[in-house]
């Protein structure tokens with residue numbers, strides 16, 4: 504297994520194929536992973552590696568480090584397209600996620616008012632009011648739904664709580680009334696005796712129903728790009744991904760971005 508943890512709270516900027524020049528904000532430990540999912544494809548590795556010893560950064564520490572980085576970038580004349588919450592786990596699990604979002608928006612407005620703020624979330628906390636209210640403030644509220652079929656979601660995303668099911672996620676995402684982007688990782692492979700394939704007709708039809716219900720402003724389809732902790736996963740090549748995207752766009756009328 505070769506996966507990579509981010510070893511800083513503020514990382515990058517990196518060039519993201521989906522987001523452009525992106526400065527990352529990691530609200531999880533710098534030496535471990537904390538997530539309510541344990542996805543087979545997680546670039547940060549499996550949850551079994553543990554939470555590490557550093558703990559999660561305080562609100563004040565995130566604010567201080569981001570301010571310093573933005574000041575440095577601004578002084579150097581560097582460009583910035585987006586500040587992205589991502590990193591070693593699920594950012595909305597941070598106990599002061601909403602306050603951190605307010606700080607990040609305030610610093611963005613001060614240093615790079617033209618840049619966007621994006622959050623990559625696995626959707627499991629979207630039912631919590633303070634989290635949902637904060638997610639409504641960001642420019643790109645990007646929420647994961649990899650399958651609308653419970654057995655597939657369980658096998659692929661491996662939620663740490665048995666209460667996480669597609670119907671619950673769909674209900675939580677509907678509340679954004681279009682102020683969200685749904686992101687779906689497509690892949691197939693075998694793990695622990697299960698065959699996983701969220702590209703089948705039944706899977707795509709179930710996703711189409713889910714996207715119709717959620718009515719996001721956009722759907723992003725993507726596939727594996729780097730090493731994954733589970734070894735027998737197969738990347739869906741661009742042509743196949745595009746064909747699935749075209750089918751979803753035709754059925755739902757929702758703009759589809761294929762990466």
Ligand code: SF4
Nearest residue numbers: 538540542545592625
């Ligand atoms: S939700 Fe994201 S951080 Fe969590 S296990 Fe899945 S890919 Fe990794």
